[in-house]
Amino acid sequence: MAAILASQSSCCRNMELCQQRTSVDDFSASCSISGRRFHKFEKSVSNLPAFRKGLSFQVVMRQTKEPADLESNNRPVTMLPTNEVMKNSRNSSTNKAKSVNGIKQNINGASKGINGASKGINGSSKQINGVSIVKRETASSLVQRSKVLVDAGLPPLEEPRVMPSDAGFSWANDNYNSVQRSIDVWSFVFSLRIRVLLENSKWAYIGGLDEEKQKKRRKKTAAWLRERVLQLGPTFIKVGQLSSTRSDLFPREYVDELAKLQDRVPAFSSKKAREFIAAELGAPVDILFKEFEDQPIAAASLGQVHRAILHNGEKVVVKVQRPGLKRLFDIDLQNLKLIAEFFQNSESLGGPTRDWIGIYEECATVLYKEIDYINEGKNADRFRRDFRNVKWVRVPVVHWDYTALKVLTLEYVPGIKINRLDKLDARGYNRPQIASRAIEAYLIQILKTGFFHADPHPGNLAIDKDEAIIYYDFGMMGEIKTFTRERLLDLFYAVYEKDATKVMKNLIDLGALQPTGDLSAVKRSVQYFLDNLLSQTPDQQQTLAAIGEDLFAIAQDQPFRFPSTFTFVIRAFSTLEGVGKFVDPNFSFVKIAAPYAQELLDLKEGRRTGVQLVREIRKQAEDARDYTVSMPYRVQRIEEFVKQLETGDLKLRVRVLESERAARKATILQMATMYTVLGGTLLNLGVTFSSQGSEMVANGSFVGAGVFLTLLIRSMQRVKKLDKFETMI
Numbered sequence: 001m002a003a004i005l006a007s008q009s010s011c012c013r014n015m016e017l018c019q020q021r022t023s024v025d026d027f028s029a030s031c032s033i034s035g036r037r038f039h040k041f042e043k044s045v046s047n048l049p050a051f052r053k054g055l056s057f058q059v060v061m062r063q064t065k066e067p068a069d070l071e072s073n074n075r076p077v078t079m080l081p082t083n084e085v086m087k088n089s090r091n092s093s094t095n096k097a098k099s100v101n102g103i104k105q106n107i108n109g110a111s112k113g114i115n116g117a118s119k120g121i122n123g124s125s126k127q128i129n130g131v132s133i134v135k136r137e138t139a140s141s142l143v144q145r146s147k148v149l150v151d152a153g154l155p156p157l158e159e160p161r162v163m164p165s166d167a168g169f170s171w172a173n174d175n176y177n178s179v180q181r182s183i184d185v186w187s188f189v190f191s192l193r194i195r196v197l198l199e200n201s202k203w204a205y206i207g208g209l210d211e212e213k214q215k216k217r218r219k220k221t222a223a224w225l226r227e228r229v230l231q232l233g234p235t236f237i238k239v240g241q242l243s244s245t246r247s248d249l250f251p252r253e254y255v256d257e258l259a260k261l262q263d264r265v266p267a268f269s270s271k272k273a274r275e276f277i278a279a280e281l282g283a284p285v286d287i288l289f290k291e292f293e294d295q296p297i298a299a300a301s302l303g304q305v306h307r308a309i310l311h312n313g314e315k316v317v318v319k320v321q322r323p324g325l326k327r328l329f330d331i332d333l334q335n336l337k338l339i340a341e342f343f344q345n346s347e348s349l350g351g352p353t354r355d356w357i358g359i360y361e362e363c364a365t366v367l368y369k370e371i372d373y374i375n376e377g378k379n380a381d382r383f384r385r386d387f388r389n390v391k392w393v394r395v396p397v398v399h400w401d402y403t404a405l406k407v408l409t410l411e412y413v414p415g416i417k418i419n420r421l422d423k424l425d426a427r428g429y430n431r432p433q434i435a436s437r438a439i440e441a442y443l444i445q446i447l448k449t450g451f452f453h454a455d456p457h458p459g460n461l462a463i464d465k466d467e468a469i470i471y472y473d474f475g476m477m478g479e480i481k482t483f484t485r486e487r488l489l490d491l492f493y494a495v496y497e498k499d500a501t502k503v504m505k506n507l508i509d510l511g512a513l514q515p516t517g518d519l520s521a522v523k524r525s526v527q528y529f530l531d532n533l534l535s536q537t538p539d540q541q542q543t544l545a546a547i548g549e550d551l552f553a554i555a556q557d558q559p560f561r562f563p564s565t566f567t568f569v570i571r572a573f574s575t576l577e578g579v580g581k582f583v584d585p586n587f588s589f590v591k592i593a594a595p596y597a598q599e600l601l602d603l604k605e606g607r608r609t610g611v612q613l614v615r616e617i618r619k620q621a622e623d624a625r626d627y628t629v630s631m632p633y634r635v636q637r638i639e640e641f642v643k644q645l646e647t648g649d650l651k652l653r654v655r656v657l658e659s660e661r662a663a664r665k666a667t668i669l670q671m672a673t674m675y676t677v678l679g680g681t682l683l684n685l686g687v688t689f690s691s692q693g694s695e696m697v698a699n700g701s702f703v704g705a706g707v708f709l710t711l712l713i714r715s716m717q718r719v720k721k722l723d724k725f726e727t728m729i
């Protein structure tokens with residue numbers, strides 16, 4: 001609420017007039033805070049001839065001393081709550097801003113705790129009683145505060161964007177009907193199911209199914225999906241964006257289309273934005289800000305970003321959440337939960353494939369966190385602290401006085417988006433350095449601070465004037481707790497040693513692999529991955545993205561369940577690698593990561609020295625002793641086993657996993673036949689009853705038929721999955 005403070009500030013209590021200039025059209029006075037003779041000042045102002053004539057004044061204030069208590073961004077800590085200031089302005093008749101001859105008068109407008117910036121609000125204004133009589137000036141008339149950017153108004157945007165409006169979308173309507181919404185959601189889900197079914201069914205292709213045809217159809221479905229998601233609005237757009245990070249769950253074509261959702265989100269009107277800000281921050285936008293730009297600079301699924309200037313001249317961006325978003329989330333997530341349960345239950349009839357409820361829960365947590373801008377502000381603060389010693393990373397400062405649950409105000413830090421090569425080149429920036437810094441900053445987050453940006457797409461990374469990397473958007477952050485970090489380190493060492501057993505143990509500890517059932521196929525896959533994909537010579541080295549893809553492909557038919565942290569990290573690295581290669585054609589991830597990897601390996605070696613090394617040597621000595629002592633006994637046991645086998649006392653029971661799978665498949669096919677018969681019968685009955693006019697019974701039969709047909713579809717999908725699994729191992 002510093003804005004209000006700016007207008008109501010008391011910083012003019014102690015000042016004396018030090019410079020005056022009069023003319024018929026313009027009068028300006030500059031003063032500095034140096035004494036405690038405010039009354040004297042007031043008197044001297046009222047005695048001025050120009051003032052007596054009713055002309056407007058400009059008072060320029062300069063603070064000669066820093067206030068004692070400043071925040072990190074040089075703003076004063078002592079602030080008045082908005083409601084207090086609003087109350088003051090309402091109660092005091094002299095306090096109201098009146099418009100006289102197109103000139104706003106702001107009376108009693110000194111604010112408490114403002115750091116020497118101009119206190120005039122919006123247009124030419126007089127502040128009698130309190131101090132200043134300010135004629136509206138260009139922003140350049142604002143007073144410079146030592147470190148704060150108050151030099152000019154908002155600079156023109158490098159690339160002004162015309163954003164589509166949300167006017168035609170039903171979800172943008174504040175009073176949408178929740179029943180209608182649920183119908184929309186469910187009909188979308190059923191349409192999608194049918195499309196996916198058709199996509200995977202041989203009979204749905206004229207002339208038979210082949211990979212090319214299936215890909216083509218999948219692309220079509222993916223484009224349809226993107227459009228529908230856009231129609232369904234914020235929740236689905238965000239879920240779509242999240243899904244675009246899950247190559248482990250969805251086909252490539254879907255993931256690619258969903259990634260395009262980033263650029264296609266419509267904006268809401270500035271009127272809505274202003275009303276929303278006023279409701280959230282407790283004061284009208286014109287009072288809160290000296291200037292507020294109605295045209296947003298960006299619109300995203302959950303909110304949009306406007307530029308503004310505070311009364312102390314600082315340039316900021318105001319991130320405004322879409323009005324009514326929480327309500328929409330509640331309805332949509334309720335439906336999504338039912339959908340997840342539906343999938344989970346229908347799949348659990350024949351064995352688990354994905355933990356849909358778990359995936360839903362992760363999604364819901366991320367979504368609710370993302371609409372909490374206080375949380376985002378805290379994340380930004382923590383991220384800035386983590387990088388306080390890294391001069392080439394920049395994180396906007398949060399203006400907490402202008403921030404609430406659904407409105408976030410940040411320092412305005414413009415930059416060139418990291419993927420705008422033309423602009424980077426035009427400024428002569430060092431592209432290889434930018435590419436390597438982007439990766440290095442991420443390695444610091446993953447390996448050192450443990451707090452990482454989960455969505456480092458090019459829209460969220462920009463380059464500052466001094467070639468520092470600017471981070472935007474702290475809604476989705478990941479955290480790697482100490483336990484996880486240690487397991488990850490062990491995983492890294494196991495991968496380095498190419499030890500599949502250890503890799504699997506660490507994956508189980510991390511919760512990424514379910515320790516159930518037959519893991520021999522998983523072990524073979526892991527070993528294959530270690531032997532082939534990670535041991536290529538530099539010239540045949542795969543990209544991280546390709547390795548990630550392979551990893552996800554292996555995971556698709558096996559009992560892996562990557563926690564979102566994992567997928568975010570993998571996805572983030574492959575995104576950044578893509579950015580790196582785009583920015584610098586000679587970019588090599590391995591080269592940048594090598595010192596960090598070496599550091600980790602040194603750390604491991606370091607760990608083995610000292611006490612641990614002694615312990616290890618002692619353990620090895622004990623093992624050797626035990627082994628030597630027990631050797632004759634072991635040989636004797638082996639001999640006994642062989643004898644028992646020869647005499648037939650010992651029988652070997654062999655589990656043939658392939659035949660177990662075949663039996664499972666036969667059971668599913670049997671069930672499928674039953675579902676077909678029951679579904680068909682009910683369908684027939686439905687038609688018969690319907691023709692006889694018994695609509696109720698007919699509808700019941702149709703619903704029953706629908707259920708059995710759905711079960712049939714599920715069974716066919718499971719058979720297909722088993723087939724695919726067979727080919728994998």
Ligand SMILES: Nc1ncnc2c1ncn2[C@@H]1O[C@H](COP(=O)(O)OP(=O)(O)OP(=O)(O)O)[C@@H](O)[C@H]1O
Nearest residue numbers: 298300303305317396410411412413414459472473
């Ligand atoms: N502090 C800032 N200074 C300058 N521009 C900013 C700032 N914060 C955000 N922007 C601009 O607004 C855009 C959107 O911001 P941000 O990513 O935080 O919004 P969002 O609603 O979370 O979007 P998304 O969900 O697509 O990431 C950024 O890409 C950047 O261009």
